Amino acid sequence: MNSEKTAATVELPPAKLTMDSGSGRSNDWLARNWQAAAGLALLSLLWGYNWVQMKIAVFYAAPIDFAALRTVLGAVVLFAYMAWRRVPLQPIRLRATVLLGLLQTTGFFGLSMWALEAGAAGRTAILVYTMPFWVLLMSWPLLRDRPTAWQWIASGFALAGLIMILQPWTAELGTRLSVILATLAGLSWGLSVIVAKKMKMKGQELLRVTAWQMVIGALPFVLLALFAPTKPIHWTSDFVFALFYNILPGNVIAWLLWMFVVGRLPAAVAGMGLLGAPLIGLAGAWVQLGETPLPEEGFGVALVACGLGLLTLAGLRRSNNL
Secondary structure (H helix, E strand, C coil): CHHHHHHHHHHCCHHHHHHHHHHHHHHHHHHHHHHHHHHHHHHHHHHHHHHHHHHHHHHHCCHHHHHHHHHHHHHHHHHHHHHHCCCCCCCCCHHHHHHHHHHHHHHHHHHHHHHHHHCCHHHHHHHHCCHHHHHHHHHHHHHCCCCCHHHHHHHHHHHHHHHHHHCCCCCCHHHHHHHHHHHHHHHHHHHHHHHHHHHCCCHHHHHHHHHHHHHHHHHHHHHHHHHCCCCCCCCCHHHHHHHHHHHHHHHHHHHHHHHHHHCCCCHHHHHHCCCHHHHHHHHHHHHHHCCCCCHHHHHHHHHHHHHHHHHHHHHHHHHHCC
16 A cells, blocks of 8 residues: 555656645644544534523622632532542642732633623623634744734734724723623633643643642632622523533633643644634624624624634644745
8 A cells, every 4th residue: 555655656746746735734633632622522512502691690699709619610610520539639720820820810800701701702702712812923023923914814804804903083981891801711812722721731730730729819809709899699590500600611611722732732722723712702692692793883793803813824824844
């Protein structure tokens, strides 16, 4: 078989050889990273629908109370799993873990919940998932990963989309506040991706850092929930399901998958691979919550989605070295 393949290859013209070589590199890349790619696909589904559940949750509880419940109970589940697996429970790499917790849990989730209270779930999801663009910009000075021309073009689409969604010339204060908060949540998440990438975690280290960053990130939520006046929680069946979804599929399982993916793929590719999540969130909010976007918002969302799509193609082309 090897001799036949060699003979066939020799007879092909140079252009065909180049295509086959690139295809081989692409197949090799997929073979090496299929677990991370599958994890990204599952993560897009889990996190995409989670935006609908988080919006439902803030109907029945203040964002800060829900954030405290979600993160504390999620950490309890994760520590119980670690104890069952006999993973050491002591914190490690404390300075980096504190920074990761403040960016990934406090900043990202706290700002996202605040944005959801003030605005629509679908629009918030799209804006938070501008994270890949922040990763792209910050990877240059922090990870020495210079953006390509196509990545800059994609960023231009995203910027135009953000302006259309924000509509600073007409938008009400509440809408503008939601947009700004969601964009800042994406920025905080992007910074956490850079931190996680530089930490290069694997195995038990991944579990321990994920658990402790969740505990550290939950502390501001707990303090605010205890001392800040908020509306009482209404323990309806919808709220209980939203809380369950946010503890297990949308939190513990999702963050373990995310840290696994970030540890095995380039930061920009990992961020771009979540393209499906905000679209799932947008569609779910439209169907389940009746959030029909205005024409200008729809056009802005389309521009952001196009930018994310271009960014994804550019990242995969670069990773495959085609």
